[in-house]
Amino acid sequence: MSDLSTLSSCDSPSNRWLSGDSSSPSSSLASYSPNRNSFTAEELFEKAASLPAILENGRKVFGPPVEFVGVRPSYVCELYVANLPKSLDEVRLLAWLHRCGVVYEMRLMMESFSLSRGYAFVRYTQEREALIAYELLKCVYVDGERLSVYRSQGKNRLYISNIPKRLSLPSLEAGFKKAFRNMERCTAHAATAAESEKGDLNRGFAFIEFYDHETALEAKKKTTPGRMRMWGNDLKVQWAKPKLLHFQYGYGEEQEKTLSMEQGTSVPNDFCSKLRLFCLANNWCVPVVVYGRCLYGSGIQYGGILLKEPTTGQYSCMLMEICVERDIQDVHVAMCEVAIQLIERNNGFPNYHYILRILNGFRAEIVFSCANYFDISMQARQSGMSLVSSTSIVELALAFQVLAQYSSEYILNQYKRSFLVLQNCFWLTKESNKVRFYCIFPKFRNNLPLGFGFNDTEITLILTETNIVERVSSERKSVEDANMQNFNGADGLQRGISLKSQRTRNADGYTLRYVSLTKLENREFYHPEQRINVPPIWITGHSYQKSIFK
Known part of the structure; x- marks a missing residue:
């Protein structure tokens, strides 16, 4: 191409x-x-x-x-x-x-x-x-x-038609070798039995193959627009349809595969891997997934995802209330799918902060969006908002505000170090505000690594304790009162989000609905094959800015 x-x-x-x-x-x-x-x-x-x-x-x-x-x-x-x-x-x-x-x-x-x-x-x-x-x-x-x-489809073959059918195959090949000195192969077919009875020796067409597209293009340019005169006929010269693309790759032993132009190498509904691949490709920081409170009586899990653009320090917080008892198979994948859809709707890095509700395994909705992070915590307190627990969202919002002030490198280092101690936790402080996070083993869901040896670093945390003192100036409050009616739907996106990832169950029967500190102590929500991972664990990994490979 x-x-x-x-x-x-x-x-x-x-x-x-x-x-x-x-x-x-x-x-x-x-x-x-x-x-x-x-x-x-x-x-x-x-x-x-x-x-x-x-x-x-x-x-x-x-x-x-x-x-x-x-x-x-x-x-x-x-x-x-x-x-x-x-x-x-x-x-x-x-x-x-x-x-x-x-x-x-x-x-x-x-x-x-x-x-x-x-x-x-x-x-x-x-x-x-x-x-x-x-x-x-x-x-x-x-x-x-x-x-x-x-x-590339490999357009390195020319299709020649209107060839005199009385020419033998050797004569045909010899003639094309004189016309196309850089050709590698000539493919022509002998006449059928019915055509042979009429004296024909070939079927009237041939394929001329070159080493690559550029060589074939130069050969085609030497013919008058789509025509060349040979053996007393005006032969028609066209591009031949490309062959299927065969290539080899492997993650251990080499194996041959056939890949069409539209196929990729990632699992279709693995939105956790897809989110990391988006961040890796666009040079964003490692996405941070944070779990908040669990309301078992209401069937609610709170959580969120922090995305950060390192060159500008811009960040986007996606705070979610998930109804996990309504056809949710994997709450982690559901949150990642929502984040992917917001990236795609924004055609790049989301310039807004969001409060969302995942209503069931098939549908989510945007409750609130704004460009200024301050308004997220303010709006979460509004009594009219359709949330089961606005306090849980406020806790997440304020914790994300502290989390976003630290570099991705610092958070990743704290995350890795926490697995070398028994409690698996660390504190983040901003002025008089303190937040404690417990760390979850990166592969606790037993998810597959990214292909091609890509950097597979991921950060998953549980918010367990907040000690935050808010300072809201009177000037800021007056601006909030004047403009609050314009904040809802500030990004111009449709509120409804359709989900696909929860429509099929995991092949091994693993489900993930509640993630809490009490369940972390016994590793209840870990995949059975990952429950052997207990401290101390040496966690490897580095930021996406350091390398795209492991």
Whole structure:
């Protein structure tokens, strides 16, 4: 396939995956590590800037690397990327692409010298590197648009028709070798028995195969538009339909698989993995899942998810009241699915904070949304809100406010250290406010790791104790009274959310509904295969800004 374009330089959160703000301690490119090796931002940019670049035939071509030795990688190492902005910093894009592997070539289609057509072709040196980039790029949002990425179909064959049927197959192949000197294979079929009775020797068409798309394209360009004169006939030259794409990959032993253009390698309803993949691809911090109070009599579990954008410090809190007794199979997956849907509705990082209710295993709704975090705790106290316990939401809201003030690295370090002590907990303090969290083993649900050796770090906490003193100025209260009617639905999204993940049961029968400190002590909600994990446990993992790989 072919061609990549340029990312706009605007400072919206959605395109900071390429921005790599050097003033930030956690710049987006600084910590990604292609091929499991650790590269700094400077090294990634140096790799990107060192690629030779030329402008030809309405496209910018970057690569191949000067130090590359060997045969040109085939089409199975190539990706087609669309929905790119018209204005793009190609070097930053290439630096981002290098985190997945060594980029052999990038072809960026251009409208003018400075504006692209919004799509490009990226070719890696190895097929596995292309598969890694494929998994990540399809989760990336840029300027409010989700990138479209496809694996190259391998258009390296030409279909030639209107061939004289009285030509023998050897004569036909010899003639095409003279016309297409770079061809690798000619495929033609002998005439059927009925056609042979008429004196025909072939079926009137043939396939000419080349090493790659570029070689086939050059050969096609040498023919007059779709025509070439041979053996006294005007032969028609067209692109042949691509073959199914075969490739090899494995997580231990190599095995051959066939993958269509629309398929991925992740489990369809594993929204926990999907959320981590979204954060990994867009260079957001590790998502933090926090469980709050359990109201067993009402069948309610409280919880929330914190997302954070490291280059700006912007964060989004999603506070949820879950009716777990109504067809909920896995409360953790249900919360992650809601977070995924909010990301998709916002076309990137959510710029709002939310209070939501998961009504049952099939439906959730947005109760309240606002851009200012202060209004979440204020609105949760309003008596008219349809929540079973507004106090539980207020506790979560205030705890998230403290949690968001700390860097992802600090929280992750506290999380890992807690498993080396008996109580598995840590305190966070902001001024006079103190919050205590107990830590849950990362794989307590026995969920599968991400594919391709991706960074699989996750943080799951239980809020157990809050000691918070609120300071609300009179000026802030007057603003709240004047504008509260405008807050509800500030994001412009529809309130209803349809859920899919809870419609099927886990194959092993595991269910997760209540997560509380009392159940944590006995590991009641742990998957049976994970209950052996007791302190001390050495937890590995690092932030998504440090590396995309384990």
